[in-house]
Amino acid sequence: MLLGGEQKNKSLRFRLVLWVWAISSSITFLFTFLQLYIEYSQTKSQAVKQFTIVSKQYLPILSKSVWDYNYEYTELYSKVIKGLPHIAFVSLRTNDSQLDLFLPREGLSEKEVFLNNDEVRKRFGFSRMDLMYNNQRLGELVLGIDLVELKIHYFERAVQIFIIQSLKAFLTCFLLFQMFSHVILRHLLKVVDYLQNFNLSSKDNVKLDRNPKIKDELYLLEMSLNKQKENLVDVHNKLDHINQDLAKEVELRTEERDKEREKLIEASRLASLGTMAGGIAHEINNPLNIIRSSTSFMKKAKSKEKLTDIKFFESVENIESMVVRVNSIVDGLKKISRKGELENDEYVNIKECFDDILNVSRERFELSGVDLQIYHFEDQDGLNVYGNLVQLSQVMINLLNNSYDAIENLEQKWVKINIKTDGDSVIIQHMDSGSGIPERLKNKIFDPFFTSKEVGKGTGLGLSLSKKIVESFGGELTLNESLENTCFEIKLRIYNQGEVSESA
Numbered sequence: 477m478l479l480g481g482e483q484k485n486k487s488l489r490f491r492l493v494l495w496v497w498a499i500s501s502s503i504t505f506l507f508t509f510l511q512l513y514i515e516y517s518q519t520k521s522q523a524v525k526q527f528t529i530v531s532k533q534y535l536p537i538l539s540k541s542v543w544d545y546n547y548e549y550t551e552l553y554s555k556v557i558k559g560l561p562h563i564a565f566v567s568l569r570t571n572d573s574q575l576d577l578f579l580p581r582e583g584l585s586e587k588e589v590f591l592n593n594d595e596v597r598k599r600f601g602f603s604r605m606d607l608m609y610n611n612q613r614l615g616e617l618v619l620g621i622d623l624v625e626l627k628i629h630y631f632e633r634a635v636q637i638f639i640i641q642s643l644k645a646f647l648t649c650f651l652l653f654q655m656f657s658h659v660i661l662r663h664l665l666k667v668v669d670y671l672q673n674f675n676l677s678s679k680d681n682v683k684l685d686r687n688p689k690i691k692d693e694l695y696l697l698e699m700s701l702n703k704q705k706e707n708l709v710d711v712h713n714k715l716d717h718i719n720q721d722l723a724k725e726v727e728l729r730t731e732e733r734d735k736e737r738e739k740l741i742e743a744s745r746l747a748s749l750g751t752m753a754g755g756i757a758h759e760i761n762n763p764l765n766i767i768r769s770s771t772s773f774m775k776k777a778k779s780k781e782k783l784t785d786i787k788f789f790e791s792v793e794n795i796e797s798m799v800v801r802v803n804s805i806v807d808g809l810k811k812i813s814r815k816g817e818l819e820n821d822e823y824v825n826i827k828e829c830f831d832d833i834l835n836v837s838r839e840r841f842e843l844s845g846v847d848l849q850i851y852h853f854e855d856q857d858g859l860n861v862y863g864n865l866v867q868l869s870q871v872m873i874n875l876l877n878n879s880y881d882a883i884e885n886l887e888q889k890w891v892k893i894n895i896k897t898d899g900d901s902v903i904i905q906h907m908d909s910g911s912g913i914p915e916r917l918k919n920k921i922f923d924p925f926f927t928s929k930e931v932g933k934g935t936g937l938g939l940s941l942s943k944k945i946v947e948s949f950g951g952e953l954t955l956n957e958s959l960e961n962t963c964f965e966i967k968l969r970i971y972n973q974g975e976v977s978e979s980a
Contacts, residue, residue, distance in 0.1 A: 492649075492652060492653065492656055493649045493650070493652065493653045496645070496648070496649045496652055497645055497646055497649045500641075500645035500648065500649070501641070501642050501645050504638065504641035504642065504645060505638055505641075508634055508637045508638055508641065509634065512630050512633060512634045512637070515630065516626065516627070516630045519562070519626060519630075520623070520626060522561070522562065523561070523562035523563075523601070523621045523626070524601065524621075526560050526561065526562060526563060526619070526621075527603035527605075527619055529560070530557055530560070530603075530605070530617075530619060531603075531605055534553055534556070534557050535605055535607070535617065537553055538550055538553055538554070538568070538607060538617060539607040539608055539609040539614060540609060541553065542570055542575065542607055542609070542614045542615060543609040543610070543614060545574070547574070547575050550568065550575060550577075551575075551577060554566050554568050554577050554579055555579060557619070558579040558581075562621050562626070563619060563620070563621060564580065564581050564600065564620045564621050564622040564625070565578065565579060565580040565581065565619075565620045566578075566579040566617070566618075566619060567579075567617070567618040567619075567620075568607075568615065568616070568617050568618075569615050569616055570607070570614055570615035571613065571614060571615050575615070581622075599622065599623060599624045600620045600621065600622060600623065601620065601621045601623055602618065602619070602620050603618070603619045603620075604616060604617075604618050605617045605618075605619070660694070663684045663686065663694050666682065666683075666684055666685075667682060667684075667697065667698075667701065670682040670701070674705075676705075676708060676709055676712050681701075681702040681705060682698055682701050682702060682705075683698070684698050686698075763799070767795050767799070770791045770794050770795050771791075771795070774788065774791050822862070822971070823860040823861060823862055823863065823971035824860060824861055824862075824863045824864065824865045824868050824971075825859070825860050825865075826859045826860070826861060826895060826902065827859070828865070829865055829868055829869055829872070830850055830872070830893070830895075832865075832869060833869055833872050833873060833876070834848075834850065836873075837873070837876055840880070841876075841880065841891070844880070844884055844889070845889055846880065846883065846884070846889040846890065846891060847889065847890040847891070848876075848890075848891050849890065849891070849892045849893070850892075850893045850895070851892065851893065851894045851895065859897075859902065859970070860970070860971040861902050861949075861951075861968040861969060861970055861971055862949050862950055862951075862968060862969045862970075862971050863949040863951070863968060864949070867945045867948075867949075868945070868949075870941075870942075870945065871942040871945050871946060871953070871966070872893075872904075872906070874939070874941070874942050875906045875942070875964055876891065876906075878939070879891045879906070879908035879910070879962070882908060882910045882962065883908050883909050883910050886909055886910070888909045889909055890908065890909045891906075891907070891908045891909075892905075892907045892908075893905065893906055893907075894907070897970070898967075900969060900970050900972075901967050901968065901969055901970060902967070902968050902969075902970055903965055903966070903967050904965065904966040904967075904968070905956070905963060905964075905965050906963065906964045906965070906966070907959070907961050907962065907963040907964075908961060908962050909961060910961060910962040911960070911961065911962070912957075912959070912960060912961060912962050913955060913962060918955065918957070921939055921955065922939050922940055922943050922953075923940060939953075946966055946968070949968060949969075950968075950969055951966060951967050951968040951969065952965075952966070952967040953965070953966050953967075954967075
């Protein structure tokens with residue numbers, strides 16, 4: 477159950493009993509203390525008044541009896557005075573020492589009473605009265621009350637009252653405990669158990685098993701909980717319908733987003749190729765001009781019958797080499813320009829990828845005086861990485877175009893691409909002669925639609941799409957900030973056909 481073990485000590489029942497008992501006991505102690513203090517003050521005041529009563533009623537009689545030497549009568553009245561309330565002792569002495577009385581309560585001695593020290597003065601209250609008759613002093617009457625005894629009496633009475641009142645408060649608390657458990661707490665525990673096992677799919681409502689005619693707070697709680705459950709069930713059903721509609725809407729929006737992303741990638745890819753169109757045209761025109769010159773030479777030589785076999789074969793070989801050159805350029809352009817999403821490439825040959833890129837890029841960079849260098853390493857011909865040839869080519873062309881735009885107006889214009897292996901990965905470093913990315917732009921360069929180029933020259937999609945493409949291969953595209961020049965690094969996993977075959 478909920479209220480078990482340590483939790484039981486924190487229950488409402490326990491706290492109710494504790495607080496009622498503590499408060500009632502404190503109030504009882506306070507009022508008992510006040511009541512007894514008032515009684516003590518009144519009793520002390522009454523004891524002091526006994527001195528006045530003795531002085532007015534008994535002192536003249538005692539004085540007359542001493543004057544008449546009626547000591548028997550004097551002793552009798554002294555005993556009457558000693559019997560008055562709160563009188564601890566009576567001492568009477570005549571001047572002629574004919575009579576010396578000391579009448580104490582049991583346990584007191586004359587020596588103990590008349591020690592003139594602080595302890596005696598704190599314990600007893602004294603009243604000294606002269607025995608006067610016919611203007612003559614006949615002796616002295618001394619009365620005393622025991623203040624300590626009076627305090628002890630009221631302290632003992634206070635303890636008795638407090639104990640009785642505490643027991644009464646505890647009994648009251650116990651009865652309240654039982655009443656609270658039966659009338660309130662057992663119903664609250666049912667509510668707690670119902671809430672702990674609350675289930676929207678269940679049709680059961682909370683039932684407190686009470687007389688329905690009792691319209692108290694517990695009845696209102698029961699009705700309110702059942703009403704809230706009905707509302708929650710309605711809201712839950714509505715949310716289910718809303719979630720279903722949202723799921724359909726999300727699916728539709730996702731399809732639309734994917735289509736738009738494909739369009740953006742295609743637009744970016746075509747824009748990159750369009751930027752290189754001039755260089756590609758010039759790259760093709762050079763071989764075509766050589767072919768045209770060779771065929772023109774062969775025609776003229778043939779018409780003049782000066783076309784020897786050697787010249788013929790030289791011209792044919794020249795034409796064939798130029799055709800191969802044009803064919804390689806066109807093949808590279810076809811590979812790069814086709815839609816990479818339609819390909820299911822599992823791996824990319826690094827050498828093949830960069831040969832295609834150089835075929836369509838070299839001429840543009842040479843015409844602008846940009847030194848384009850690619851540093852290969854041994855055994856690169858057989859090196860494959862996970863990815864897609866078209867998409868990886870697009871990434872490299874985007875980086876080449878960015879470098880070209882950044883350095884075309886610099887005195888030193890160069891682009892270096894360094895390819896190296898690092899364990900089971902290939903790292904492609906793309907560096908140019910630029911002075912690096914400004915600090916304020918480093919956190920923005922991979923954001924979609926962000927560009928530092930002038931209006932109309934950049935879409936802001938190149939680096940953003942390039943990063944997503946590389947990450948889709950399981951790789952990374954990062955900015956190397958440790959170098960003075962601008963340097964981007966692409967890290968791709970090496971494709972191992974043997975491992976794939978084993979896993980298959």
